[in-house]
Amino acid sequence: MRLRRSLITVAGAAVAALALSACAGPSSxxxxxxxxxxxxxxxxxxxxxxxxxxxxxxxxxxxxxxxxxxxxxxxxxxxxxxxxxxxxxxxxxxxxxxxxxxxxxxxxxxxxxxxxxxxxxxxxxxxxxxxxxxxxxxxxxxxxxxxxxxxxxxxxxxxxxxxxxxxxxxxxxxxxxxxxxxxxxxxxxxxxxxxxGLAEQAAEHPEFAGTTFAGVWDGDGFVYVYTAADSRIEVLTELGLEVAPSVSELDTSDGGFFYELSYEQLDRLEADVIVSYHNTKEEAEAFLAKPELQAIPAVAAGRVAQVYDPVTVSSVSPPTALSFDWEGGLPTLVEAIAGAVQQ
Structure with missing residues (x-):
């Protein structure tokens, strides 16, 4: 998993990353x-x-x-x-x-x-x-x-x-x-x-206003936490959501877009909702059942919105000029967040 956009390596480090274009073929x-x-x-x-x-x-x-x-x-x-x-x-x-x-x-x-x-x-x-x-x-x-x-x-x-x-x-x-x-x-x-388009989605979900969230990717003995500097996080604030204060309070990245938070500190990651990113559906399900992750208050309360599989994760990590309306991407994440907020 790639970390830059997705979360970690971009090759496993996060999903969120590369996609592109610029001027048709030379003979066109x-x-x-x-x-x-x-x-x-x-x-x-x-x-x-x-x-x-x-x-x-x-x-x-x-x-x-x-x-x-x-x-x-x-x-x-x-x-x-x-x-x-x-x-x-x-x-x-x-x-x-x-x-x-x-x-x-x-x-x-x-x-x-x-x-x-x-x-x-x-x-x-x-x-x-x-x-x-x-x-x-x-x-x-x-x-x-x-x-x-x-x-x-x-x-x-x-x-x-x-x-x-x-x-x-x-x-x-x-x-x-x-x-x-x-x-x-x-x-x-x-x-x-x-x-x-984002304003329309925000209007459809007034419950997002003031709701705090944190975006994470599970590691081995720690979770990667995306900071407010990461575009996949910033775009969600356009919907009325707010980055949880605990994200910046625990930040050790020195201006980066993510940092590692040990399992021993997970109880300090306080947020109304957790948005978690995963390589597969199986990993997403394992995240919810993992005992160590129950230390995160929102996870224990079932307030988790999940995104899984490389294409879907990439479509929202962050969205690009062509993927905002991509079926299964941001619109689906918005609905997942709405479900988590209601828990």
């Missing part, structure tokens, strides 16, 4: 129409990020993505990447995230090249980026190190995260991607649609 006329023509105004574009600033002189025609969410954000504003990071933990090597594949097929676009990423961003296959011949690499929600950023920048301009690895808010991932593509207005339109 429609690719030029959607990626260049519609985004020609407003260049050059300068994007500030954790490693400095990146200047994009002209509308990119061959976009590559790395990390999580940038592919979907690009597609949502009309740009189809030619190369994207594979999501091994989620769908296995050589496969596409279902919402990404569906978007390309519906648009009649050639599916992008998959860039190998078996370690959830720990290593970068520079040769594959070179072969893809990108004129822009988008990685606003990723784990790039400065060394990786510098090396990739020798291939093409790179847009990294604004502050820290794997902590870019879901809406900022969309906004940064749209800005880099010269489609800031389109990006705001996408965000408005998502925000309206």
């Amino acid at each position: 006329d429609s690719a030029e129409d959607t990626s260049a023509a519609g985004a020609a105004e407003g260049f050059p574009v300068t994007v500030d990020h954790a490693f400095g600033e990146t200047v994009i002189e002209d509308a990119p025609e061959r976009v590559a993505t790395w990390g999580w969410g940038a592919t979907e954000a690009a597609v949502a504003v009309g740009v189809y990447p030619v190369a994207i990071a594979e999501q091994v933990w989620t769908v296995g090597a050589g496969n596409y995230l279902p919402w990404v594949e569906a978007a390309y097929e519906e648009a009649g676009e050639e599916l992008p090249t998959l860039i190998s990423d078996p370690e959830g961003g720990a290593t970068v296959p520079y040769e594959q980026f070179i072969e893809a011949e990108p004129d822009l690499i988008l990685a606003p929600y990723s784990g790039l190190t400065e060394e990786q950023y510098d090396t990739l920048s020798e291939i093409a301009p790179v847009v990294a995260y604004p502050e820290a690895p794997w902590t870019t808010p879901w809406d900022q991932t969309i906004r940064i991607t749209a800005e880099a593509l010269g489609r800031a207005d389109d990006g705001e339109g996408v965000l408005q649609g998502i925000t309206d």
